[in-house]
Every structure is written in structure tokens, then in C-alpha cells.
Amino acid sequence: MADEQDKWLDRETAELLLRGEPLEGVDPASRDRAGRLVVALGALSAPPVPSGEELPGEAAALAAFRKVRAERADGSARAAGALGHGGAPRPLEAGPVRIG
Secondary structure: OOOHHHOOOOHHHHHHHHHOOOOOOOOHHHHHHHHHHHHHHHHHOOOOOOOOOOOOOHHHHHHHHHHHHHHHHHHHHHHHHHOOOOOOOOOOOOOOOOOO
């Protein structure tokens, strides 16, 4: 890595640490630093969420999404009725247009 004081932490060593494999051929001081690094990385990583459980705030987020979606659908239906469209689908093409 870029820091000169951490020459022991090359790409291969970093990969070993990330995979949880033991470091072989590393001096004790570097091994101690690697251990502290592993503890710090473990504290920063989020625990996996069980697949069957709801995420924190998931129910509230879904309820808010559904509420806004329903409000927009009601507003669109009212606007279409006020404009006289009556909810009939509009053609995708206007057809030929004569200019001049």
C-alpha cells in the first residue's frame, strides 16, 4: 500500500487477511498489527441479515411507498377525468402530419 510504514501489508497479505487465513512468514510485530487490523475490519463489517427476517425500518418504508403510490394514482385519475380523457388510453403515435 502507499504508506511506507506498512510495507508488510501488500496485496497478497491483504487478501489473506480478508479471507481469514493465517499469516505465515510474518514477523511477530507485523502479526500483532495484522491482528489489530482484523479486529478493526470485523467491527466495521455489518453482520449478515437472516434471509427470512425484515430489515429495520422496512415495514415503514414500504408503507410510505405504497401510500405515495396510491396518492399519485388517485391524482392521475382525477386529472385525466377533469381533462375529459376518462382514462381511455392515448394512441402512441399521432399519425401523419402535413406541414405547409
